[in-house]
Amino acid sequence: MMGYANSEQIASGVHFRLRARAFIVAEPQGNRVAFVNLDACMASQIVTIKVLERLKARYGDLYTEKNVAISGIHTHAGPGGYLQYVTYIVTSLGFVRQSFDVLVDGIEQAIMQAHQSLRPGSVSVNKGDLLDAGVNRSPSSYLNNPAAERSKYKYNVDKEMTLLKFVDSKLGPIGSFNWFATHGTSMSRTNSLISGDNKGAAARFMEDWFQSGQKIPRRVSTIVSDLRQNHSRLLDIAASYKSSRGQSLDAKVRVRKASFVSAFCQSNCGDVSPNVLGTFCIDTGLPCDFNHSTCNGKNELCYGRGPGYPDEFESTRIIGERQFKMAVGLFNKATEKLQGKIGYQHAYVDFSNLEVTVPKAGGGSDTVKTCPAAMGFGFAAGTTDGPGAFDFKQGDDKGNAFWRLVRNVLTTPGPDQIQCQKPKPILLDTGEMKTPYDWAVSGSILCFM
Template identity: 70%
Template sequence: MEFPSFDHLNVWRACANVRVWILFLLLLLLKSDIACSGSDYLVGLGSYDITGPAADVNMMGYANTGQIASGIHFRLRARAFIVAEPNGNWVVFVNLDACMASQIVKIKVIERLKARYGDLYTEENVAISGIHTHAGPGGYLQYVVYIVTSLGFVHQSFDVIVNGIEKCIIQAHENLRPGSIFINKGELLDGGVNRSPSAYLNNPATERRKYKYNVDTEMTLLKFVDDEWGPVGSFNWFPTHGTSMSRTNSLISGDNKGAAARFMEDWFEQKDYGKTDSVVFEDDVLLRRISNIIPSRHDNHHELLELATSFQSPPGRPVSKTSSVAKRVRSAHRKVDKPRFVSAFCQSNCGDVSPNVLGAFCIDTGLPCDFNHSTCGGKNELCYSRGPGYPDEFESTRIIGERQFRKAVDLFNAADEEIEGGVDFRHAYIDFSQLEVTISDQGYSEVVKTCPAAMGFAFAAGTTDGPGAFDFQQGDDKGNPFWKLVRDMLKTPSKEQTDCQRPKPILLDTGEMKKPYDWAPSILPIQILRIGQLIILSVPGGTILSPSL
């Protein structure tokens, strides 16, 4: 039983209206004075540890009360980039090795940044997103449904994430220097499969014909280049779930995206950057080569550099300098002041994209699961998907991480399209429980309304990445009298809510459950960052990029 991200919150009927809101925000961006090209940027990147409590804390993602942390596979990090116009707007994007972002985390981060920088960083120009790993400590969100399996709020989890985000933004701020940004995109075909192919087939054939595959296969990468030091980092977006590690795993891990980030950063740190011009893979060995996309300095480089160094972060000492131990271990041959390379593998529109690419099989018979309901003899808890390293989930994590890493290296080295233009941002809160949506079909038009969130019986069945318990099934549109009785002990859905959610039978009426406090959000933030022709749309469940309008 997997916790819902944005695409699991049963707000599909609001999609048309959301597009209207997004279009409205984009029009505001277009009307702003950011159309100039050839602008110079100040660019800074940072990274900080957010591993959190490594024992006796429930993990976030699978909603499995028995999945309690008992060690560390590899540590988690927050990674940030800042892009600023020298005398204009600033935007910040933070990628977390965590299941998802949290509004209460962002509120506390903005409070700290405000105390340090005044009004430079606000909720409007700071976007925070998670990679959707299901192997990180839980208990850091503010709604009951997200922390029920961790038995409430876990201050240790919360505090380390807030601290790590603040520190990585400070580091990025301290590293601000004149630089350029390049963008590239390409296809990765073996990074994920559709874990609900039968559901996908319910889409109209006219819509399915628009796409070659039943999952999104595109990776988009940003390459950050310091005018003096050369490349200093990369952020890429690709959709695949952080579920290479199973629901029985008890080791903290960044899963496949966290592994990919480590691979990319280690690859860059270990090579002599600047001597060759491409990457070649031979017998699983990376020949250490590099792109020649290193722009010459801008005419006003010294002026920009002086401006960048004037942005300080009192109180406290700068965090961009590495310790002597770190220099000896990882950076013996680099200059002390050069910022460490930061690479983030961000989550995109992952929806039903699974990294367990071998498919779903019954653990009792070894046969494929039922195609329509993902069950084995009628039982969903026997149906599990398999990663490419099956039965070793650590190997599956490595393989899917390495596939993303290798594609990112290709895109990194070939990136030659420079982003030019101004920097801007828009932010809005949208009540998804009160949206009016116009549905049109072959001349017929109807206005309907969304309703508060609710979890259906199919939700409790989980997915093939992490099946639920008991007798729940995916695709259940009828419900079960026993579980309805159990539901009514918590909250009986109103007739209006039942009619609004039909044909989905309600298992938990989370949108209307308010004791001891809200069980699920109704008002959600929609955030847009613009850097030149690049649009970054951030919502609670992930991030979507558009290289141009």
């Protein structure tokens, strides 16, 4: 599975189905843009390339890399093996064709449905703060920012949700897409069920809400029924099925043509955790060390707790429900219509070789250059949503002689790379590792709509 970099996290079933949801906004004889929200950890360059190839074969130059954006909800309970860089497929033991094909098929189908259902209408926007669906999982790191910068913001994470409401001129509301920052880590690193996590849950809640007459129940129904209550019945049903004779299965994509499409998209979720109750040591129950997120020096004992603790399914439901209810409020009060022309900008940027002008404290400026990617020792400690292993600690700016020896077996960073990455000590020099092929991306695609 993709997200926690845990090789022991192997999928064994489905919590609830993943979706690709798309909207297209077009001028009658002018520009158009397509945006896809994908229930996966992230988008993938190779997936995007394949989707664009299929769209070109189907629609010509109507949809290209310039006006199509694909975004992942950052669930850590989705399939792995669909990216083309070694770093991201090590724990899935390489490229997984089945994961790749299903994602490409689903995205293509979502864009096709959006294209076929284009009709005259309007788009409205609304914004508001959601306070109880995300916390900063590295608050001590945030305090290292200058006080003058921190004073500009009310919170140490972005609490704002932005929602677009799509209205058909004849049929009325047909969908909404919103952006809010919180990690897809309500489901833990030991979970083995494919899941859209809290954002996937929120999307399902809102689509069901619209279909059921737009009445919010006092408690949104759980996605998975009470397993303890139904355990015996489920076992009886499972036992009643006869085994097949080993017939091969073909990958299928289930396409659901909903009258209302709601997507809960990811925004600047960097260190925003849905485990809002705080971080605690699993051996003592005491709070973790504030600066290093450790318990008696061990990072693997420190975990964040979601609002449904100790039930991760309940935490997923609660955080999803909070986003859903916020979105409903914004949806019902969205009256500001978007006006103007449709536009987009697209660029390929090599972030490993950029010149950056840095102002100097006493006046003037320096010009410095970026360098290839590298992972530090602190990275290996993981986060409080999913701790790493061994003796790594968050915020480590010294490193360890033993792990440097291990690193050098793969590749030894040169003096320029070490100097550029300071004060971060390099654990894996991924940007310069090319065997058997690239370990990390050097350039990124920027798309503005």
